[in-house]
Amino acid sequence: xxxxxxNTPVKPSPFDNFFKSAFTVDNIIFxxxxxxxxxxxxxxxxxxFENQWALPGNFVxxxxxxxxxxERVLAELxxxxxxxxxxxxxxxxxxxxxxxxxxxxAYYSLxxxxxxxxxxxxxxxxxDWHSIDDVKGLPFDHDExxxxxxxxxxxxxxRQPVGFELLPPKFTLTELxxxxxxxxxxxxxxxxxxxxxxxxxxxIDLNExxxxxxxxxAKLYKFDPERYRRLYEEEGFHFDVSxxxxxxx
Amino acid sequence: xxxxxxNTPVKPSPFDNFFKSAFTVDNIIFxxxxxxxxxxxxxxxxxxFENQWALPGNFVxxxxxxxxxxERVLAELxxxxxxxxxxxxxxxxxxxxxxxxxxxxAYYSLxxxxxxxxxxxxxxxxxDWHSIDDVKGLPFDHDExxxxxxxxxxxxxxRQPVGFELLPPKFTLTELxxxxxxxxxxxxxxxxxxxxxxxxxxxIDLNExxxxxxxxxAKLYKFDPERYRRLYEEEGFHFDVSxxxxxxx
DNA sequence: TCAAAAGTGTTCTTATTACACCCATGG
DNA sequence: CCATGGGTGTAATAAGAACACTTTTGA
Numbered sequence: 001x002x003x004x005x006x007n008t009p010v011k012p013s014p015f016d017n018f019f020k021s022a023f024t025v026d027n028i029i030f031x032x033x034x035x036x037x038x039x040x041x042x043x044x045x046x047x048x049f050e051n052q053w054a055l056p057g058n059f060v061x062x063x064x065x066x067x068x069x070x071e072r073v074l075a076e077l078x079x080x081x082x083x084x085x086x087x088x089x090x091x092x093x094x095x096x097x098x099x100x101x102x103x104x105x106a107y108y109s110l111x112x113x114x115x116x117x118x119x120x121x122x123x124x125x126x127x128d129w130h131s132i133d134d135v136k137g138l139p140f141d142h143d144e145x146x147x148x149x150x151x152x153x154x155x156x157x158x159r160q161p162v163g164f165e166l167l168p169p170k171f172t173l174t175e176l177x178x179x180x181x182x183x184x185x186x187x188x189x190x191x192x193x194x195x196x197x198x199x200x201x202x203x204i205d206l207n208e209x210x211x212x213x214x215x216x217x218a219k220l221y222k223f224d225p226e227r228y229r230r231l232y233e234e235e236g237f238h239f240d241v242s243x244x245x246x247x248x249x
Numbered sequence: 250x251x252x253x254x255x256n257t258p259v260k261p262s263p264f265d266n267f268f269k270s271a272f273t274v275d276n277i278i279f280x281x282x283x284x285x286x287x288x289x290x291x292x293x294x295x296x297x298f299e300n301q302w303a304l305p306g307n308f309v310x311x312x313x314x315x316x317x318x319x320e321r322v323l324a325e326l327x328x329x330x331x332x333x334x335x336x337x338x339x340x341x342x343x344x345x346x347x348x349x350x351x352x353x354x355a356y357y358s359l360x361x362x363x364x365x366x367x368x369x370x371x372x373x374x375x376x377d378w379h380s381i382d383d384v385k386g387l388p389f390d391h392d393e394x395x396x397x398x399x400x401x402x403x404x405x406x407x408r409q410p411v412g413f414e415l416l417p418p419k420f421t422l423t424e425l426x427x428x429x430x431x432x433x434x435x436x437x438x439x440x441x442x443x444x445x446x447x448x449x450x451x452x453i454d455l456n457e458x459x460x461x462x463x464x465x466x467a468k469l470y471k472f473d474p475e476r477y478r479r480l481y482e483e484e485g486f487h488f489d490v491s492x493x494x495x496x497x498x
Numbered sequence: 499t500c501a502a503a504a505g506t507g508t509t510c511t512t513a514t515t516a517c518a519c520c521c522a523t524g525g
Numbered sequence: 526c527c528a529t530g531g532g533t534g535t536a537a538t539a540a541g542a543a544c545a546c547t548t549t550t551g552a
Contacts, residue, residue, distance in 0.1 A: 015271075018308040019349055022267035023341075059267040062350050066341035090339040090354050092272075092315035100268055101311050103354075105339050174504075191506070192542070215503040216549035423531075440533070441515070464529040465522035 021101040025070040026057030026142065028088075028106060028149035029080060030132075030183075031113040032166040034175065037132050037182040038113065039146065042077050042124035048098045049139035055146065056127065057104060070107040078127040079119025083109040088152050096141045104140075108149040110183075112166040157183050161202070164223035170206055172218035173197065202228040270350040274319040275306030275391065277337075277355060277398035278329060279381075279432075280362040281415040283424065286381050286431040287362065288395065291326050291373035297347045298388035304395065305376065306353060319356040327376040328368025332358040337401045345390045353389075357398040359432075361415040406432050410451070413472035419455055421467035422446065451477040 029040040041053045056077040060069040067085065075081045085107040092103035118127045135146050156162050163179050177193050197203060203221045210217035278289040290302045305326040309318040316334065324330045334356040341352035367376045384395050405411050412428050426442050446452060452470045459466035 015308070015348055017311075018271040019269055020311060021270050021272060021309075022264075023270060023272065023352060059264070060270075060341075062266075062269060063343050065343055066339065066352065087338060089336060090315065092309075092354070094312050094314055099264055103272060103315065105341070105352075172504085189543075190504090191544085194505085195507095196541090210504095212551085213503080214551045215501075216505080218504055421531085438516075439531090440517085443532085444534095445514095459531095461524085462530080463524040465531045467531055 021103070022099075023060050023066075024057050024097075024102055024104040025060055025066060025073055026055045026104050026106050026145055027070055027074045027085065028055060028108040028146055029074065029078075029083065030108065030110045030150075030153060031116075031129055032110070032163075032179055032182065033113040033129070034167075035178065035182075038129040039132055039135055040078055040080065040118070040127065041130050041135070041138075042120075043126035044139075045123050045125040051125070052139050053130070054139050055142045056124070058123070059102075060105075066105050067107075070105070076121050077124045079121070080111070080116045083111050083116075085109050086152075086156075088149050091141055091145055093141060104145070106145045106149055108152060110153060110162060110166065154184055161200075161223075161228060164225075170208065170220040170222055172210060172220060174218060176221075270352070271346075271348075272309050272315075273306050273346075273351055273353040274309055274315060274322055275304045275353050275355050275394055276319055276323045276334065277304060277357040277395055278323065278327075278332065279357065279359045279399075279402060280365075280378055281359070281412075281428055281431065282362040282378070283416075284427065284431075287378040288381055288384055289327055289329065289367070289376065290379050290384070290387075291369075292375035293388075294372050294374040300374070301388050302379070303388050304391045305373070307372070308351075309354075315354050316356075319354070325370050326373045328370070329360070329365045332360050332365075334358050335401075335405075337398050340390055340394055342390060353394070355394045355398055357402060359402060359411060359415065403433055410449075410472075410477060413474075419457065419469040419471055421459060421469060423467060425470075 027040075031038045031040060040056060042056045044050050044052055044054050056074055058073040058077065060066060064072070066087070070085045071081070074083070074085070086109065088106045088108050090103055090105045094101065096102065096104075113129060120127045132150070136143055138146065157180065163183065164176075166179060167175055173194050176197065177188055177190065180193070181188055202224050204224050206220045206222055208220045210220065276289075280287045280289060289305060291305045293299050293301055293303050305323055307322040307326065309315060313321070315336070319334045320330070323332070323334070335358065337355045337357055339352055339354045343350065345351065345353075362378060369376045381399070385392055387395065406429065412432070413425075415428060416424055422443050425446065426437055426439065429442070430437055451473050453473050455469045455471055457469045459469065
């Protein structure tokens, strides 16, 4: 099954007609900066849609796996490397790309803004974080892709403790709560949130306090991935921090 | 955005290199026959892997949307029409197709076997239902695709009342339970299952009984999609028929 | 002393789980 | 009359939701 790694397929000619398409990857990188949820966009330096803000995406090489292409394209366009990208869905409407038939595989990730330096390539003119509320009017079908990925993020965040790596190594429970509120776009109850998070037992109380804040200093915690892994494997538990249903009448 | 619906792209030549790929759709059609869960496979009538059993899939035309291609391919290969296909994921490993770079978008559906006639085209030599336990050793990366889609089915079935259309219009609660057990591959508690399903309030008791069975006849029910829709819209409820966690120690 | 965010428990309600026996029918 | 699957209830436990006041700090 891995015989054909080159560009010289030995296919019967009736199939030639099909080998005229291209595919791209598009990355939806959500970033958190200790307050807001943002998305990484580039100002395109190439046709089509040159000079417009768009999702960082580009063509996949013939001999390149999709996941690898997503990483490469992201790094080339924005300088962001070593992120875990998850495939969301493929968008392939005829006519979505002005150069011909191009389908695009969408990937998303969620990272901590301060951990990464944006480093613009020659292909992109600019790359920068944009507030999620401002993401509209993107070229191609990028608005639709963005929406689909945001929904996926919301789903994932309820099923697993996504997001701890977005906070400083030592964080307060309120910071964690704000992160969840930013992603889920809803307010959470402070006491219930704390009860739930602490009962999950993968946060370690560092017995340290915040310093220099103009209010009562908060305790600092860290995430223990090892304990989390054990819990997850033992029980396949699920993680839901927001109320699952509205109050009736 | 919908300007380019033809095959004559006006693209700058540096991009030509990318337009040498193809894509296919592969369909994973789960079927239920009042007892077992099966998958629809075809015996391929074309290279590559001629004469082998495989998922019904084929190339997407240049001017065809992905969803439409999935429907067309399924109908052409198996005669199965008018099913609701859901996109699952795209598989694009280099070398997964011997003719060149071909990525495939996987779709799945779940249908009632007796509602559809299998009607084999010239492209496929045969098409038939196979027990899900026998699905292995498929060509390409079809084993992997099958697994991914089966997992998606299990997830979906816990989140929404998928599957009522797989039963006769009038069905018994035991039939419904067997369906869930087949999909989830686990036994469910009869009383708890009934309690849960009935409390959801979208089954209508028809006040009719089975006839001709050599045991106490069961009550017949029908699914009320209208009531289901209202519930879903009001509460965004979720539907989980199997225990969500194991008994501890 | 004030503003600002931290921290903390209880009660009510609902959902989940485990579990065993009698019933109606056809053969 | 027996084999087969249909049908039923309860109790114990766990999880979810709603809700308000005191504490600590820096300015």
